[in-house]
Amino acid sequence: MRPMEQAESRDSQPVMTRARALLRSVFGYESFRGSQGPIIESVVAGQNALVLMPTGGGKSLCYQIPALLRPGTAVVVSPLIALMRDQVEALKHNGVRAACLNSSLDPDERREVEAALWSSQLDLIYVAPEKLLSGFFLDRLAGLEIALFAIDEAHCVSQWGHDFRPEYMRLDVLRQRFPQVPRIALTATADTRTRREIEQQLLSDGAETWVSSFDRPNIRYQVGPKLNARDQLLGFIHQRHRDASGIVYCLSRKKTESVAEWLNSRGVTALPYHAGLSANERATHQRRFLQEDGVVIVATVAFGMGIDKPDVRFVAHLDLPKSMESYYQETGRAGRDGLAADAWMVYGLQDVYQVRQLLAQSNAGLEQQQAERRRLESLLGFCESTDCRRQQLLAYFGEDHPGECGNCDNCLNPPETWDATEPARMFLSCVYRSGQRYGAAHVIDILRGSVSEKIRRAGHDRLSTFGIGHHVDKKTWYSVARQLLARGYLETDPEGHGGVRLAPDCRPLLRGEQTLAIRRDAAGPTRRSRSATRGDGQHPEGWEALRRCRREQAEAEGVPPYVIFHDATLMEMLRLKPTTLDQMAQVTGVGQAKLERYGQQFLDVLNSLSEGGPKEESHHITVDFFRQGLSVDAIAARRELAIVTIQDHLARAVEEGGLPLEAVLDLEQGELTILRDALMSEGEVAMRLRPVYEALDEAYDFKTLKLVRASLRHELSGDDA
Ligand SMILES: [Zn+2]
Numbered sequence: 206m207r208p209m210e211q212a213e214s215r216d217s218q219p220v221m222t223r224a225r226a227l228l229r230s231v232f233g234y235e236s237f238r239g240s241q242g243p244i245i246e247s248v249v250a251g252q253n254a255l256v257l258m259p260t261g262g263g264k265s266l267c268y269q270i271p272a273l274l275r276p277g278t279a280v281v282v283s284p285l286i287a288l289m290r291d292q293v294e295a296l297k298h299n300g301v302r303a304a305c306l307n308s309s310l311d312p313d314e315r316r317e318v319e320a321a322l323w324s325s326q327l328d329l330i331y332v333a334p335e336k337l338l339s340g341f342f343l344d345r346l347a348g349l350e351i352a353l354f355a356i357d358e359a360h361c362v363s364q365w366g367h368d369f370r371p372e373y374m375r376l377d378v379l380r381q382r383f384p385q386v387p388r389i390a391l392t393a394t395a396d397t398r399t400r401r402e403i404e405q406q407l408l409s410d411g412a413e414t415w416v417s418s419f420d421r422p423n424i425r426y427q428v429g430p431k432l433n434a435r436d437q438l439l440g441f442i443h444q445r446h447r448d449a450s451g452i453v454y455c456l457s458r459k460k461t462e463s464v465a466e467w468l469n470s471r472g473v474t475a476l477p478y479h480a481g482l483s484a485n486e487r488a489t490h491q492r493r494f495l496q497e498d499g500v501v502i503v504a505t506v507a508f509g510m511g512i513d514k515p516d517v518r519f520v521a522h523l524d525l526p527k528s529m530e531s532y533y534q535e536t537g538r539a540g541r542d543g544l545a546a547d548a549w550m551v552y553g554l555q556d557v558y559q560v561r562q563l564l565a566q567s568n569a570g571l572e573q574q575q576a577e578r579r580r581l582e583s584l585l586g587f588c589e590s591t592d593c594r595r596q597q598l599l600a601y602f603g604e605d606h607p608g609e610c611g612n613c614d615n616c617l618n619p620p621e622t623w624d625a626t627e628p629a630r631m632f633l634s635c636v637y638r639s640g641q642r643y644g645a646a647h648v649i650d651i652l653r654g655s656v657s658e659k660i661r662r663a664g665h666d667r668l669s670t671f672g673i674g675h676h677v678d679k680k681t682w683y684s685v686a687r688q689l690l691a692r693g694y695l696e697t698d699p700e701g702h703g704g705v706r707l708a709p710d711c712r713p714l715l716r717g718e719q720t721l722a723i724r725r726d727a728a729g730p731t732r733r734s735r736s737a738t739r740g741d742g743q744h745p746e747g748w749e750a751l752r753r754c755r756r757e758q759a760e761a762e763g764v765p766p767y768v769i770f771h772d773a774t775l776m777e778m779l780r781l782k783p784t785t786l787d788q789m790a791q792v793t794g795v796g797q798a799k800l801e802r803y804g805q806q807f808l809d810v811l812n813s814l815s816e817g818g819p820k821e822e823s824h825h826i827t828v829d830f831f832r833q834g835l836s837v838d839a840i841a842a843r844r845e846l847a848i849v850t851i852q853d854h855l856a857r858a859v860e861e862g863g864l865p866l867e868a869v870l871d872l873e874q875g876e877l878t879i880l881r882d883a884l885m886s887e888g889e890v891a892m893r894l895r896p897v898y899e900a901l902d903e904a905y906d907f908k909t910l911k912l913v914r915a916s917l918r919h920e921l922s923g924d925d926a
Pocket of ligand 1: 592593594595596609610611612613614615616617
């Protein structure tokens with residue numbers, strides 16, 4: 206049933222009853238989150254709205270449900286093609302009539318979408334702003350019944366922001382030409398200036414403003430000292446996120462490549478991403494990240510905008526982000542599905558030095574310089590702090606978090622502080638006596654009394670501070686130096702030779718009028734902690750089987766796995782173990798359309814788990830029947846499984862070498878060659894079957910393609926006896 210028809214048939218019911226019914230039947234959710242309910246009610250009633258909600262907070266439902274409840278087509282303005290495509294794909298899978306119009310469509314596709322749009326066959330149309338603003342398009346829209354305008358990523362209207370899009374400034378034309386149609390502007394950017402700009406530019410006729418908490422409670426924040434960054438990263442991935450999707454941010458292009466290569470050599474599938482790669486490489490890496498399970502992307506900040514992958518389990522920073530805003534935005538790409546996720550960062554003396562140098566060299570206007578200074582100081586303060594990270598992060602955006610969060614490193618493992626007054630004074634005094642032009646490493650050598658050529662030549666072995674800190678180990682000295690620099694007791698030398706000198710703020714400390722307590726750096730890589738909550742905790746076989754089923758379905762359709770079901774939905778299936786379609790319909794994330802399309806298939810997987818278990822693998826039973834001469838249909842009937850499941854069992858047996866291809870597939874040698882060629886490109890077996898299916902003019906069904914691919918995989922695995 207089309208959602209619109211459903212909505213219309215219940216027109217007499219109160220709006221929110223209908224909204225909740227749609228939430229269950231179309232999107233598969235039981236209840237609204239946060240302010241979703243009141244926002245929807247207000248927009249359905251024809252009010253304008255400004256919605257400020259963090260990523261992963263459920264913004265899109267705020268216009269998607271009103272789009273289905275109000276008569277006509279909803280027009281969604283979105284600046285990012287990849288985002289549009291994902292949203293439309295997800296809506297279609299939920300049985301909603303949605304499409305997009307942008308430059309990525311070929312002429313045939315465009316004609317098809319336009320025909321549907323102008324004949325009022327669409328519930329939602331996603332358009333790029335330039336398309337919407339063309340005179341012709343606006344004229345034709347005037348003849349159409351429009352449910353609402355949704356302006357996504359509304360912060361693009363801000364001239365001061367990173368994502369400014371000039372076309373957004375012209376969207377006020379919607380107010381002038383369609384005064385009776387409600388507009389809803391949405392953004393995940395929190396700051397007040399941007400908010401005011403959105404109100405002035407896009408909603409000058411007034412709007413109800415809805416501000417959600419920007420807290421992302423499922424993200425665990427961890428910040429630690431950089432010792433050996435790569436080993437620390439690998440340890441973190443192994444301990445908490447084996448085979449999970451993640452993003453690693455680095456500052457330089459070169460570093461992204463070397464880190465990715467290194468991770469691969471340690472068995473983690475990792476791909477680099479930066480602006481220096483060819484457009485083709487970037488597209489391939491991004492696609493693999495979206496479509497495969499467990500790919501780690503190692504990227505510069507060029508990566509992330511327009512990525513709406515819900516199951517990114519961690520975001521790691523190997524270099525400091527540019528600001529607290531960047532940190533919030535970049536870490537916010539983790540855990541959009543609401544499941545446990547990590548924001549993990551290591552930083553060292555060198556990182557602090559770079560930030561300090563940036564501050565020293567900044568030659569922006571005075572006001573801007575001060576703002577920049579505050580931003581960077583906040584970032585350093587955040588790193589060195591011993592208080593709850595979440596409280597500080599939210600406080601930066603003007604939000605209070607009641608109490609400690611219990612889900613950050615400082616809450617989970619309260620850091621020790623120690624009285625570093627004496628070592629700090631020694632360090633500062635040594636900087637002064639050695640002429641305020643050497644780097645921290647040299648100063649530490651003097652303090653520890655190392656007799657190097659450099660020290661002797663400079664005569665630093667005759668300084669009064671020579672050797673006075675021999676009792677403190679090197680690592681602790683680096684920690685002291687870093688924290689002195691971070692707290693502004695030291696500054697970088699103006700020439701940028703890597704030296705440090707005293708900052709005015711250090712005087713009270715040097716004179717003994719002030720004491721200094723600093724955090725004790727953790728001894729080594731993060732303590733052993735259990736894997737983040739995932740489906741693999743209690744039912745590893747079941748989790749793998751469900752993921753496999755999802756992956757195969759996604760490959761066949763050429764969509765990312767999360768478009769079929771989110772991880773949270775698979776986990777709930779494992780927990781509730783539905784045995785009938787009615788029970789399956791109760792699982793969060795299983796709406797009517799997905800129930801009809803995939804319900805049986807996933808039930809079969811769950812059934813085969815409960816009957817066979819890991820030792821008696823289900824596909825072996827199928828193969829036994831097959832060897833006895835039973836047809837696929839007969840086996841399906843006998844085992845009470847879907848035909849497609851039996852076919853998958855056979856393909857799996859072929860891939861494992863348990864069945865020869867000829868036994869299951871009757872093909873001429875010539876045909877087989879054509880299929881094999883089509884399935885191989887550049888020495889690799891195709892991941893996605895849909896493009897192959899289309900390239901072969903749909904002459905062979907997916908079942909056949911799957912079997913031939915299985916035989917190719919078997920050959921390439923080199924398992925031939
Ligand atoms: Zn905390």
